[in-house]
Amino acid sequence: MVTLWKHGAYLLNGTELVEDDKDCAAKLAAKLGACPDQAEAAKNTMAYGILAAHNTSGTMDRLKIKFDKLTSHDITFVGIIQTARASGLDKFPIPYVLTNCHNSLCAVGGTINEDDHMFGLTCAKKYGGVYVPPHQAVIHQYAREMLAGCGKMILGSDSHTRYGALGTMAMGEGGPELVKQLLNKTYDINMPGVIGIYLTGKPEKGVGPQDVALAIIGAVFKNGYVNNKVMEFVGPGVANLSADFRIGVDVMTTETTCLSSIWTTDEKIREFYETHGRLEEYRELKPGAVAYYDGIVEVDLGKVKPMIAMPFHPSNTYTIEEVNANLGDVLADVEKRAKVSLGGAVNFSLADKVRDGSFYVEQGIIAGCAGGGFENICDAADILDGASIGNGAFTLSVYPASMPVYMELIKNGAAAKILQTGAVMKTAFCGPCFGAGDTPANNAFSIRHSTRNFPNREGSKLQSGQIASVALMDARSIAATAVNKGRLTPATDLDVNYTKPKYYFDKTIYENRVFDSKGVADPSVEIHFGPNIKDWPAMSSLTDHLLLKVVSEIHDPVTTTDELIPSGETSSYRSNPLGLAEFTLSRKDPAYVGRAKAVQAAEKARVSGEKPCQVLPEVHEAMDAVHTKYPEADRTNTGIGSTIFAVKPGDGSAREQAASCQKVLGGWANIANGYATKRYRSNLINWGMLPFLVDEGELPFKNGDWIFVPGIRKAVEEKKTSIPAFVAGDGMREFELKLGELTDDERQIILDGCLINYYRTTK
Structure with missing residues (x-):
């Protein structure tokens, strides 16, 4: 079904692969008459060509990318525009679409x-953007x-910003990266690796794009095979997939932790653009005659079976056939994983699901950017035609991804088949x-053609003793399950x-309802500020030394952004930094906010010239230990703050608030x-x-310990990657902290205290 190659490979004429093993040179010489240069062949990927066309740095080793367009939704665009306004925004320099779908x-x-x-709406008018009102389209369908x-x-401020199937390299990042583009700055990364996703065969009848996507995610997530790399879809199997099918696979590449994606384009993609009245946007994309890939994921589409990602991650994949054949073992494994994911906060059992x-x-649920496409819903309607979902506990909801899709489903009768x-x-x-709609009953199990199935993703609240769970499936198998009640x-x-x-696309709805400034700004427009929209609080620059208290310690293998800052009802407070911060880690470590605030009170006392130990007495003990080695450290040069430890934080959403809420506290x-x-690490740096x-x-430390980091400002200025630190308490226990690679701009942002401060100092 899915095979990961141990080595890189050369792709010849878009069809034939030659693995980069010990016999590679001989094989290539036999086929081509000579062995191509690997570095030159790497330039023949589609990804390289698109990145080169958008790079402004002059070198392909360290890219400085300027994007063609930006897009955000209503969880993220307020914070982005507020940050950009504070940094000097006067006009959107490139098309920027603000959708209202969250x-x-x-x-x-x-x-x-x-x-x-x-x-x-008022910002789109004032700065020259596009505003898509609520219920018209989800962000990625409009894009x-x-x-x-x-x-x-x-570039989009949503992690599932993926339009590779349409020949567009798209990336989902935290809001500050969009702020940089709005201020005519660049997106700075090293040249990413490119992994070939080589498709062969044709999907079996009843197999859909979510099945293919889950098969790939299950194969590559845990081993990081495509982590922060570009997935390039090639091979003869691409031609056997419709545009909608490709889109459905492509949007889920986010769950592999790749950086971006791109596909070969052909007549089916040309037809997509023609259908949408934008034929001028089509051109054929394909690799060069000899292209080199850093790895290969080989997918035999004909062997993919209907899949299910069991709770609590899209990579926890099985075929549905496997689950049904081995119910006891599979459910026991899910319950075992739940003890880690849920931390024992509630009792979790799936035994009552077996009858x-x-x-x-x-x-x-069939919904959103992954499930709400025309073809998914039409196939589901054919499965449901003439059936009944019954009058028991089972429910089915279908959300078309845009009003044009919905209107066509009404015209062709698919909507009627579903509703009856x-x-x-x-x-x-x-x-x-993300847990803001269709929350099931406590202990209920939901199957969804959507993007994620993290804990609480369906809207339940551990802190209130609630638990429900989500499995990801394709719309077709969801419909088949509905037929069987x-x-x-x-x-x-x-x-x-x-x-x-x-499919017939009718853009009349958009013409009647979407505001499009056509790039013309109107400075006379007054921005509408509701009482919940607040400015970012002032943030201090990095001090010479740091005294950090560990206020949360998380040992899950991966910590998602949903656990760092929950989705769902908290999203209403996304425009209020202080209000939203109250929810930080609330479903993972409810004591975090109180601990962080106590440390913050000590820092506020330091900044105002008072003694921090009078606010938080334990600071005195920690500084006594510090003074045994660093007597020069005092409240004039040593910032006091909090930190968390997590094994691998930041899987999932691009939302910057996962980092900014910690900073605000x-x-x-x-x-x-x-x-x-990468996006979560970038969010940390930008804040x-x-x-x-x-x-x-x-x-070397535990939750509640104080950590002293001497000379941290100088270390950042001098581009050090390794820094001595000490557990300050009973003695000074030394250990090593590493910073990893940072660009010059990233170092300056950290020195200045946040991106807003950085732009104020670099005007």
Whole structure:
């Protein structure tokens, strides 16, 4: 089904692979008459060509990228624009689309969500952007329909910013990276590796894009095979996939922790652009005659079976057939994982889901950027045609990804097929993907064609004694399960006539409802500020030394951004830095906020000239230990802050608040064995936090310890990568902190205390 090659490989004429092993030179010489230069062949990937066209640095080793377009949604755009305004924004320099697909429901927080929407509309008018009102389209569907272009690059403040199937290299990053683009700065990275995703064969009837995506994610996530690399989809199997199918696979590449993706383009992608009235955006993309890849993921599409990602991660994958055949073993493994993921906060058992030897679920959802596409819903409708979902506990909700898609489903009758079963169709909304819509009953099990199944992703609250769980599946198998009233069923078990209706895109809805400034700013427009929209608090520059208290210690293999700052109802406070910060780590370590605030009070006392120990007496004991080795350290040169340890934090969302909330509460650093994603590490840096690393193994400190980092400012200025630190308490126990690679700009941002301060000092 999926094979990972041990070595890199050469791709010849887009069809034939030659592995870069000991016999490679001889094989290439036999085929080509000579052995090509590896470095030159690496320039023949599609990824290299697109990156080179957008690079402004003059060297491909260290890229400085300028994107063609930007996009954000209503969880992120307020903070981004507020940061950019504080840093000197006067006009959006490139097309910037503000969608309203996350905070579309206004049941939580009173007027907060709609206030944010009006903020977005007035900013689009004032600075020259595009505003997509609530319920019109989810962020990525609008981008596919209206923004993507072959050979283009798009940066979005949502982790699933992936339009590679349409020939667009897109990246999801934290808000500060979009701020840089708004201020005519660049996105700075080293040249990433490129991994070939070599597709062969044709999917079996009933197998959908989520099945293929989950098969790939299950094969590459744990070993980091594509981590921070570009996935380049090539091979003869690409031609056997529709545009919608490719899009469905592509959007899920985020869950592999890759940097971006790109696919070969062909007549089917040309037809997509023609259908959407933007044929000028199409051009053929393919690798050069001899292209080199740093690794190969070989996928035989014909061998992919209907898949399920069991709780609590998209990489916890099985075939549905395996789950049904080995229910006892699989459910026991999920329950074992739950003890780690949930920390024993609630009792979690799936035993009640097994009835008469079959596994039953309570809810099905087809939604968002992954599941809400036209083809997914049409196939689901064909499966459901004439069926009933029953009048028991099982429910089914379907969310088309945009109003144009919804309208076509009404016109061709697919919506009627779905509704007559007892299922519900709703408007474009990302809520089911992050826990703000369709929260099932306590202990219920939901199957979803959406993007993630982390703990609480379905909206339950551990801190309130609630637990529900999500498994990821393809729309077709969700529909097949619905036909059987909740009994877990792969779509390949049913004999279905898939009608495959043609899609007709009608942009009249957008013309009637979307505000498009056409890039013309109107400085006279007054920005609408609701009472919950607050400015960022002042942040201090890095001091000579740091005294850090460890206020949380997390030993899960991976810590998601949902655990660092929960999604769901907290999203209503995303425009209020202080208000949102109250939720930091609330579902993972509820005591964190109180501990961090106590340390922050000591720092505030230091800054105001008072004695920190009068606010937090334990500072006195820690500084007594520090003075045994560093008598010069005092409140004039030693900042006091908090830090957390996590094994590998930052998997999942691009939301910057996972880092900024820690900073708002006085955080100065994270300490980790590694960072799950580049975007989370970048978020830390952009908020002036030190991304420290320690070697794996027994930690030299524990939760509640004070850590003294001497000469940290000088170490950052002098580009040191290794820094001595001490556990300050009963003596001074020395250990090593590492910073990893930092660009000059990143070092200056840390020295200045955050990106806002950096721009103030570099104007």
